[in-house]
Amino acid sequence: MSVDRSTVVRVAHLARIRVADEEVDKLQGELNSILGFVEQLAELDVSDVEPLTSIVPIAMKKRVDVVTDGGIPKKVTANAPQSEDDFFVVPKVVE
């Protein structure tokens, strides 16, 4: 499988990365090189193989459903590019 220009543009949008028109050709070449490389997996018959979902055969640990942290809004927002009164300030999303 290989990707065309419009797929590159669509994937960039899905990934929320702005791609300039002049970058599309280069990206298309690079993505197709990687997709060409992974193509060899098609040689394998994996119809009877279960996908690996956990590397170590253990049941996932569950924690007790209690509050263990909180009350630190200043710490939470300390790294925000823009904040006000312990809230994150974002561009307007509702008209």
Next chain:
Amino acid sequence: MTDLTALTLAEARDALKAKTFTATELTEAYLSAMEKARGLNAYVLETPEKARAMAAASDARLAKGEAGALEGIPLGVKDLYCTEGVRTTACSKILGNFVPPYESTVTSNLWADGAVMLGKLNNDEFAMGSSNETSAFGNVINPWRRKGSDGAIDPTPLVPGGSSGGSSAAVAARLCVGATGTDTGGSIRQPAAFTGTVGIKPTYGRCSRWGIVAFASSLDQAGPFARTVRDAAILLKSFASVDPKDTTSVDLPVPDYEASVGRSIKGKVIGIPKEYRVDGMPAEIEALWQQGIEWLRAAGAEIREISLPHTKYALPAYYIVAPAEASSNLARYDGIRYGLRVPGDDILDTYELTRAAGFGSEVRRRIMIGTYVLSAGYYDAYYVRAQKVRTLIKRDFDLAFQAGVDAVLTPATPSSAFGIGEMSGGDPVEMYLNDVFTVTVNMAGLPGMVVPGGLDKKGLPLGLQLIGRPFEEETLFQVGEIIEQAAGRFTPEAWW
């Protein structure tokens, strides 16, 4: 007094306890070595005030006889580890001046054992790279340089490997006693091989991933860089812990790894996988592998040829699984809660502009590949197939271990360190091939260690890799020590 930076961790630890010198003196020796070596660009942030305060506290504990396992030992920290109150960027512009309000579990363990933090070490952006050339802070220079056939030094700057290139360069150049690294596809082992240092990626689940910037969560694992096998064993004991904050942290007691260093390997079965002979591999690497086999045989190990038939599929499967997980993990960098924000016309515009400006080209490429293989209509063909191949890769190892193999010996990398810019041509796959011998270990979640085995004809270090059974890191230290004793240790001549 001899140069304190020449001491191994074990030597420094014993001398500190014997009060031959103080933790403050040791730390000052490293701070001055770091100052002289700034041209290598190994550190992206030096923290001398913090180092001095921690060393003073270590001296107070040493005086009271309350020394921890790493008391007064100066370490460097890969910039992927969150360090409370100390800028952490994963060497990406998108994290800008991020200052974590918390400390990663692994570094918390190190400081609790008395270690001293010297600063943050350079790495490939979000650990995506094999040469440290994708860092927003620029390239790291390998302290090793090539020699020409006439023996003259070639001044071409070489890469230190990646992604933990700052860690490997700093340990090799004696800018810290040991360092933290992370390994998703070979990011500890390949740079260790390129710099003549020891690096171990423990079993998945042995070290907590909490507080480490995530790349591919089912593959990422923390581990140490050190100058000797024994030092790596000492460090891993402090790295490893059972952490309720990481659901994949495995509930097993942490052994005293150092105790396994020096134990006989008589009767241990060492597997030699025939699939690790690849086209175009330099004869020197093949010869070193044979030499490694002979060393282990001479020490009483049984050498057995084994087959790991799905080896060649590990790298292509990795380049589906790792980007897929990365595209999901890196979705959090949206310019809202931390890091860079490039204001746009609306929220979507802000996201797209921020991510375009904040991520470097390799990271963008991997996010896009990951997004593509997870997108509707391609998920089964790519992602599910890759995870099935992963089952086959793991099964290869399981069968070898069931048949009695204790550890597997392979070359670490298909070449020695290359020059900066030499591998960054048009095809990204060329760089990916660096991880051909290391990536299988991450796909199968196994422990893997690289130990220096010798120098090639250019005078550059080459490494041997040992792969162990899950949670049997002790075997790796035991066997690794045999290699180190036979091969000797390798230190670059200081020119910086």
